[in-house]
Amino acid sequence: MMTKKSEATLKFEDKEVSLPVVIGTEGDKGLDISGLRKETGLVTIDPGFVNTASCFSQITYIDGEKGILRYRGIPIADLAEKATFVDVAYLLVHGALPSEKERMDFSMLLNRNSLLHEDMRHFFDSFPKGAHPMHILATMVNAMAAFYPNVDVNTTARNIEHSCARVISIVRTIAAFAYKKSIGEPIVYPRHDLSYCANFLNMMFDSPVRPYHISPEAVRLLNVLFIIHADHEQNCSTTAVRAIGSAQVNLYATIAAGISALSGPLHGGANQAVIEQLQMIHADGDLDKFIRKAKDKNDPFRLLGFGHRVYKAYDPRAEIVRNECEKYLAATGIHDPLLDLAHRIEDTVRKDSYFIDRHLYPNVDFYTGILYRAMGIPENMFTVMFALARLPGWVAHWREMISDNTKIVRPRQIYVGRTQQEVSDDLEHCAKLHLI
Ligand code: CMC
Numbered sequence: 287m288m289t290k291k292s293e294a295t296l297k298f299e300d301k302e303v304s305l306p307v308v309i310g311t312e313g314d315k316g317l318d319i320s321g322l323r324k325e326t327g328l329v330t331i332d333p334g335f336v337n338t339a340s341c342f343s344q345i346t347y348i349d350g351e352k353g354i355l356r357y358r359g360i361p362i363a364d365l366a367e368k369a370t371f372v373d374v375a376y377l378l379v380h381g382a383l384p385s386e387k388e389r390m391d392f393s394m395l396l397n398r399n400s401l402l403h404e405d406m407r408h409f410f411d412s413f414p415k416g417a418h419p420m421h422i423l424a425t426m427v428n429a430m431a432a433f434y435p436n437v438d439v440n441t442t443a444r445n446i447e448h449s450c451a452r453v454i455s456i457v458r459t460i461a462a463f464a465y466k467k468s469i470g471e472p473i474v475y476p477r478h479d480l481s482y483c484a485n486f487l488n489m490m491f492d493s494p495v496r497p498y499h500i501s502p503e504a505v506r507l508l509n510v511l512f513i514i515h516a517d518h519e520q521n522c523s524t525t526a527v528r529a530i531g532s533a534q535v536n537l538y539a540t541i542a543a544g545i546s547a548l549s550g551p552l553h554g555g556a557n558q559a560v561i562e563q564l565q566m567i568h569a570d571g572d573l574d575k576f577i578r579k580a581k582d583k584n585d586p587f588r589l590l591g592f593g594h595r596v597y598k599a600y601d602p603r604a605e606i607v608r609n610e611c612e613k614y615l616a617a618t619g620i621h622d623p624l625l626d627l628a629h630r631i632e633d634t635v636r637k638d639s640y641f642i643d644r645h646l647y648p649n650v651d652f653y654t655g656i657l658y659r660a661m662g663i664p665e666n667m668f669t670v671m672f673a674l675a676r677l678p679g680w681v682a683h684w685r686e687m688i689s690d691n692t693k694i695v696r697p698r699q700i701y702v703g704r705t706q707q708e709v710s711d712d713l714e715h716c717a718k719l720h721l722i
Contacts, residue, residue: 517679
């Protein structure tokens with residue numbers, strides 16, 4: 287657990303305060319400013335929370351300088367090689383990998399909760415053609431509280447257990463139904479005899495006229511992809527989950543907020559945006575032009591799939607995906623020119639001082655789209671795949687947050703607007719501008 291060893295001293299005007307330094311189990315140090323405002327009247331300002339640790343957490347550890355990522359202490363590469371996604375979901379939510387019996391019980395719970403309420407199926411008819419599946423997913427998950435009540439933070443431990451399993455399991459069904467609906471095919475129901483990832487692939491690709499052969503390699507690969515996306519400590523969507531959840535809204539509403547945050551192109555939406563950018567560069571043919579644009583401060587263009595707020599070394603998840611890409615494309619005999627282009631981009635920028643100086647390496651989203659394409663997943667479903675995988679992480683953070691009795695998230699601000707005005711001052715001002 288966290289220890290308090292030393293203190294820092296802050297001098298401001300005639301006041302001097304001691305601020306404890308807290309140290310995490312891996313040596314991370316943080317200045318505890320929880321008494322600052324009371325003692326000095328000062329608040330801190332930190333746009334984008336670049337220097338702010340918003341909570342203590344026991345779930346995921348990242349060392350961005352060394353490229354380390356561990357869930358509950360276990361390195362990501364170890365989990366990707368030896369565990370299944372369901373094992374990792376259990377690990378994140380419950381704190382340790384499951385025993386044989388715990389795995390069976392958890393799988394059964396996921397299976398029992400995989401069916402979507404039949405009345406919710408009709409919702410799919412009301413979305414316009416071409417609606418983005420992330421919008422559909424967020425809406426459907428938000429609506430779940432109406433169909434599956436007893437999900438507020440004060441419910442019983444059993445209800446919490448069931449609701450967590452339900453949301454992890456059902457998003458997979460919603461995602462596959464949304465896809466089937468978008469292509470005008472009949473939906474395929476989840477099956478109890480299939481594993482988590484096999485079930486998802488079957489719901490996506492099985493059809494009455496073209497039975498789907500579940501490829502063990504695709505199932506293995508999906509497990510790896512889901513595992514590496516399952517948690518990433520206090521990223522934007524997890525922070526949204528913790529912040530919204532701190533108001534004690536129900537679990538489904540908090541997860542819907544996480545899904546919405548994830549959809550942004552600077553966050554989970556990057557995996558779809560990367561493929562679209564690779565296609566654009568491939569069609570144009572002039573890679574150097576795009577590298578120049580990415581480096582030009584007057585041009586908003588960014589090389590998507592590069593850079594990360596936390597990693598200043600190679601993202602360990604990107605390394606796993608890059609290797610899986612090589613393996614899967616070779617095993618399936620698929621030649622994707624976008625993979626060649628991705629390699630060229632990586633080789634070019636890794637020699638370029640702009641990217642070297644700013645520690646801009648490929649992130650998890652740079653190669654994932656190429657793999658999803660090879661698996662037959664359509665581009666507008668890429669971010670949905672990220673959301674399915676991130677569910678255990680959001681659920682684990684929500685549970686940690688409610689068990690810590692977190693105070694409602696309510697930051698302060700530094701007001702920089704107009705000082706007090708009278709109505710008559712404003713009217714005079716408008717008259718001068720001939721607005722009245
Ligand atoms: N292409 C070109 N320049 C970049 C890029 C990029 N992809 N990313 C960062 N920079 C530059 C940026 O212009 C800035 O330069 P300077 O110091 O000269 O002003 C410097 O690098 C630092 O960038 P920043 O925007 O201050 O860094 P940040 O921590 O606020 O942003 C980021 C992190 C991921 C939003 C950003 O790197 C980015 O926009 N990357 C592209 C989008 C992307 O791939 N997102 C997926 C992130 S991984 C999945 C996830 O966790 O959700």
